[in-house]
Amino acid sequence: MSLLHVEAFRTANRLHVANSIADAPSVLNTKSERDWSIAESGFALRLISILDFDYFVKARVDFGKISHGLPLLIDTSKSPIHIVLDSDGSTVATILKLFETDYSSITSLIKDFVRTSIFTQIANLVPSSTRQGAEAFLKAIRRPREIFEIDTSDLGTLQDIWSSYLEGTITLSEAASQSAQAAQQNFQVVDTASANTMANVLPDILENDKVIQNGSLEQSLEALPAITRMDKESNAKLLTIPDTEPALKGYRCFIAMIDRIRTTEGEFFLQPHKTEIVWGGQKALYIFQHHSQTFGLYYELQANEVLANESGGGAFPTCTIVIKDKIYIPVPDIIRKSFIPEANNKKRFEVRSQLLYPDTEVNQEDESIAKKVG
Numbered sequence: 001m002s003l004l005h006v007e008a009f010r011t012a013n014r015l016h017v018a019n020s021i022a023d024a025p026s027v028l029n030t031k032s033e034r035d036w037s038i039a040e041s042g043f044a045l046r047l048i049s050i051l052d053f054d055y056f057v058k059a060r061v062d063f064g065k066i067s068h069g070l071p072l073l074i075d076t077s078k079s080p081i082h083i084v085l086d087s088d089g090s091t092v093a094t095i096l097k098l099f100e101t102d103y104s105s106i107t108s109l110i111k112d113f114v115r116t117s118i119f120t121q122i123a124n125l126v127p128s129s130t131r132q133g134a135e136a137f138l139k140a141i142r143r144p145r146e147i148f149e150i151d152t153s154d155l156g157t158l159q160d161i162w163s164s165y166l167e168g169t170i171t172l173s174e175a176a177s178q179s180a181q182a183a184q185q186n187f188q189v190v191d192t193a194s195a196n197t198m199a200n201v202l203p204d205i206l207e208n209d210k211v212i213q214n215g216s217l218e219q220s221l222e223a224l225p226a227i228t229r230m231d232k233e234s235n236a237k238l239l240t241i242p243d244t245e246p247a248l249k250g251y252r253c254f255i256a257m258i259d260r261i262r263t264t265e266g267e268f269f270l271q272p273h274k275t276e277i278v279w280g281g282q283k284a285l286y287i288f289q290h291h292s293q294t295f296g297l298y299y300e301l302q303a304n305e306v307l308a309n310e311s312g313g314g315a316f317p318t319c320t321i322v323i324k325d326k327i328y329i330p331v332p333d334i335i336r337k338s339f340i341p342e343a344n345n346k347k348r349f350e351v352r353s354q355l356l357y358p359d360t361e362v363n364q365e366d367e368s369i370a371k372k373v374g
Helices: 003-023 038-055 090-101 103-125 131-155 158-167 172-186 203-213 259-270 333-338 364-373
Strands: 027-030 059-066 072-075 081-085 187-191 195-197 227-229 238-240 253-256 273-281 283-290 296-303 308-316 321-323 327-330 346-356
Touching: 038 059, 038 090, 038 103, 072 103, 081 103, 090 103, 090 203, 103 203, 103 227, 187 253, 203 227, 259 283, 259 296, 259 321, 259 327, 259 346, 308 333
Parallel strands: 059 081, 195 238, 227 321
Antiparallel strands: 027 059, 072 081, 187 346, 238 253, 253 327, 273 283, 273 308, 283 296, 296 346, 321 327
16 A cells, blocks of 8 residues: 555544544533522432432533533543533423422432433443442342241241141141241232222322333333332232323333242342343243343243233333332233233232342253243
């Protein structure tokens, strides 16, 4: 190659880099903090607090104008990260207006805004996304799980309970009491009395989704944190959204996990995770993958009837809902009718679950499940 060609190549390469940089989104201007409104100040403080408390990520927030018409821009190369919001962007403007009209709903709305609009851009900065962070989380979650396993092993299986009764070591009333507890821990029963609508139980989740999505139908398959409402409680084992209302991330049905799993492994769902669901015959299998990609949680529901005539499944948008006393997981629309009880009828599911640790040997059944899912 001649010197003329080399120089021409270098010039073209510099122009390409310059054009790429020029085309990248940038902050056009920012407002001085002295010019912020009360709503903007409140928004910034809540945003910084949520990122710090929930995700252990430090942030600095500004308001201003961004090129390409973007509503927000995040610079993760800085420490703390720098977030610029456009006050005139539709979602941000709606949140700012609520500071004046509905202040009580602000915290939950900003939490959902962070989960939906910010987390995916800072996921690699969240400590538990690293292998070291994941291992630390596993150590923390294993301890209460091991304690619970000792307790439940003392309780025994239904067969063990019956054998103890026949041997005369426990009375009939004691056997009945223990068997009832054991059965409750392994089955989920849903009837019309234990089903309710999302609008009745958690109306702000639907309202916030309308604000944040702003009509967008795009659904991410990336790892996301759960929707959390730790101040809420519910007796409902099933939450539904009627066809007359917009779906939540494409779902219209959510089933509560059994209390035993919520007690022993509920902290898993406070971590960002991906959701994969497969079904066939009477079974629906969930695999929730931690965003570090080093471990996951397997949850199996076996119904007392066929869930779908044809098997199916794959990756789905994460839409786990965690409240004070329940963890709701989504049911794909194609099989939701099999989960909704009719009048004077019950849906009964046998439940199996386990954390898939990186140092746990996978048995043949789990290997076949993994092949189906992925």
